[in-house]
Structure formats: structure tokens, C-alpha cells
């Protein structure tokens with residue numbers, strides 16, 4: 001790791017002041033520190049967000065869920081109120097990495113990073129979540145921009161995510177047996193504005209909504225409605241783990257499981 | 265450079281470290297606590313697990329300065345003199361180790377797991393929760409046996425008083 005200067009921010013305003021130039025925000029560090037160790041990232045300064053109280057916690061008020069950016073995967077996975085309101089996201093958080101990763105990694109860090117195989121981006125997109133930063137709020141549809149790309153401007157801080165609990169939601173993940181990241185993961189929801197199905201781990205431009213799955217499930221929100229649906233493989237990832245055709249088949253298989261879970 | 269201080273195995277310690285110093289290096293090189301191991305550079309093997317404020321975390325993926333002010337527990341802090349912690353004793357009893365390289369991390373992970381599951385553990389849960397601990401020798405069977413046995417033992421010894429906290 002190259003030399004770096006560490007700062008512990010006390011508030012979001014304090015962090016924004018420090019987050020200039022080649023500085024980077026540090027949340028759980030479960031992505032950033034491994035990248036710094038292998039010199040794939042070399043920030044001049046690290047601004048630690050984990051001591052900012054305003055960024056933490058989960059509130060469920062009626063049908064509205066708000067999760068602070070600094071909330072850990074472990075906290076999401078074990079929150080009793082959230083388990084009642086939206087079990088699918090609680091289940092998803094419990095599938096991320098391993099217990100020690102979940103003790104530190106945060107939802108804000110995960111979506112700011114937008115790894116093409118991360119779990120939360122699929123949930124945010126399918127839930128039609130709103131991402132709030134220290135500058136603005138924007139819909140998930142506008143936030144995720146491709147591989148490791150988001151709409152965040154330099155120095156902008158994700159402060160929370162929020163969403164309206166849909167009537168139905170489910171997630172299914174086929175983990176890569178070595179890394180446990182999603183080789184393909186599908187999050188489906190059925191809410192006021194219809195059906196949304198978001199796919200992670202498969203798109204060669206990162207997380208995306210599958211038109212084919214959404215169209216089929218809009219007719220009938222059941223796994224049987226997906227029988228024979230063709231998912232095009234043209235813009236899917238192809239690597240040593242899986243061909244794009246295999247990923248297309250996984251999308252369908254995971255979508256069926258996710259719908260079954262949502263209906264259970 | 266930063267001045268840091270923390271409590272390690274019940275003892276207050278301080279030091280001056282480069283900000284890029286990993287917690288595992290602070291423990292091993294500054295404090296001489298070499299029981300915490302480094303087995304990978306991808307944050308996947310779990311040989312470096314310690315408890316930070318009561319939760320299992322990877323000391324290879326934390327800067328020492330990040331946890332300044334915290335309470336750290338390492339493998340060296342578990343035994344009470346010659347009396348092994350129940351999880352250590354179970355690993356010995358059930359041959360939960362061969363070369364021993366992964367063992368400190370396995371044991372810190374097991375204690376964290378047992379603390380998080382006061383309702384008790386079954387084999388499937390133990391296997392799922394050991395996701396982040398890689399062992400190249402044992403094939404895991406005896407590790408799983410040891411964790412299950414320790415979990416029962418710890419439940420017995422704390423019956424009626426609630427489960428013992430922390431390590």
C-alpha cells in the first residue's frame with residue numbers, strides 16, 4: 001500500500017470539506033482497502049465516514065424504509081423491523097461475503113462502488129429506491145451508470161437510501177463459488193407502478209433491468225410465466241467463470257426463484 | 265504518522281504508526297502478538313480474524329488507525345492461564361487442526377458465531393458461517409465438529425445466567 005493520510009470525519013459537512021482532490025471516502029473498507037493493498041487504488045487521503053452518527057441506522061415508517069449509508073450489511077441482515085417490512089433485502093444482506101465482511105461493509109460503500117457483481121445495486125434498482133447524497137436525491141435508475149460508475153460527482157457523499165415497500169419482493173443469487181459475489185443475481189418486485197426485475201453479476205455494463213423478465217411477469221407474477229422466455233445474451237458478461245449464454249440461462253433460473261420467494 | 269491507542273486483550277496499548285499500517289501488522293510487529301496470521305492478500309481467507317468491539321473482523325483489511333479507541337481481542341487473549349477457552353479446548357479434543365495456520369482465525373470466527381447464535385448451532389449453519397475461513401489441511405469436518413461441541417459446552421456452562429458475552 002502506498003502512503004496515505006487518514007482523517008476521521010465527525011460530520012457529513014466535515015467529511016465533505018476533507019473529501020477534496022485525490023482523497024477518498026472510507027466506509028467499511030471491504031473494497032477500498034484490498035484495492036489499496038494491491039495498489040489498484042492510491043488515494044492521497046482517506047476520509048473515514050464510519051464515525052458519523054447521521055449516516056447510521058434503519059427506519060421503517062409505514063411503507064417507507066430509509067437506510068443510512070453507513071449501515072453495515074450485518075445490521076441490515078439482522079434488523080427485525082426491516083425483516084417484517086421487506087424480508088428480501090434482509091435476506092440479500094445476509095448473502096454478502098462472509099460474517100466478517102458483513103460486520104464492516106456498508107450499503108453506502110456498496111452502491112457508491114457499484115461493482116458489476118455486487119448485490120445491493122440490483123435491490124436498489126428493482127425497489128425503485130431513491131439515493132440521497134449530501135447534495136441531492138436521485139432515483140436508482142439514474143444513479144447506476146455502468147461498471148463501477150455512478151452519477152456521484154467528485155466529493156459527493158451518499159448519505160442514505162430509501163424506498164417504498166412493494167407488495168412483493170424476492171431475490172435469488174447464484175454465487176461465484178470462489179468469491180461469493182453474484183455470478184448472476186436477480187431482484188424482482190411487484191408494486192404500485194408494476195413489476196421491476198434487476199439483474200446483477202451478468203451485464204457487461206453492470207446492473208440492469210431485464211425487459212423480457214419484466215414483460216413476462218407483468219402478465220402473471222409467477223415463475224410459470226417465465227417458462228420459455230428468451231433472455232438475449234448479446235450484452236452479457238463472458239469470462240472464465242461463465243459464458244454469456246450460461247449467464248442468460250442463470251438470469252431466467254434466478255428470476256424464477258426470486259418470484260417464487262416473493263410469492264411465498 | 266498517527267498516534268493511536270486501543271485496548272488489546274484487556275491491556276491498554278499505544279503507538280505511533282504510519283497511517284497505512286494494517287491492524288494485523290500493528291498486532292504482529294509492534295505488539296509481538298504473532299498468533300494473528302496473514303494468509304492471503306484478497307481479504308478472503310480469515311486467518312487474520314480478531315474481534316473489534318466484540319465483532320469478528322479481518323485485521324488485514326483494517327488500518328490500525330481506523331480502530332484507534334476500540335477494544336481488540338486476539339487469539340492470545342482467550343486462555344485463562346493454562347485453562348484453554350472452550351473453543352480452543354474443543355479444537356484440540358476434536359482434532360480441528362493440522363498445520364494450525366488457519367486455527368487462530370477459525371477460533372475467533374467460531375466464538376463470534378457462537379455469540380451470535382444464542383439459540384444454538386446446527387451443522388448447516390456452522391458450515392455457512394465459516395464461509396470466510398479457509399483451511400488447506402483439515403477438510404473442515406473436524407472443525408465443524410469442534411465448533412458444534414464448543415457451542416454445546418458454552419451453552420451448558422452459562423445455563424440460567426444467559427450466555428457469556430464476548431470471548
Ligand SMILES: Cc1cc2nc3c(=O)[nH]c(=O)nc-3n(C[C@H](O)[C@H](O)[C@H](O)COP(=O)(O)OP(=O)(O)OC[C@H]3O[C@@H](n4cnc5c(N)ncnc54)[C@H](O)[C@@H]3O)c2cc1C
Nearest residue numbers: 025027028029030031032097105106109110112118119158
Ligand atoms: C471477501 C469479500 C467478499 C465480498 N462479497 C460480496 C458479495 O458477495 N456481494 C457484494 O455485494 N459485495 C461483496 N463484497 C464487497 C462488500 O460488500 C463491500 O463492503 C462493499 O462493496 C463496499 O462497501 P464498504 O462500506 O466496505 O466501502 P469501502 O470499501 O469503504 O468503499 C468503497 C468505495 O465507495 C466509496 N464510498 C464509500 N462510502 C461512500 C459514501 N457514503 N459516499 C460516497 N462514496 C463512498 C469509497 O471511496 C470507495 O471508492 C465482498 C468483499 C469482500 C472483501
Ligand code: FES
Nearest residue numbers: 303309310312324
Ligand atoms: S489475511 Fe485477512 S482474510 Fe486473508
Ligand code: FES
Nearest residue numbers: 362364399400401
Ligand atoms: S490446519 Fe492447516 S490451514 Fe487449517
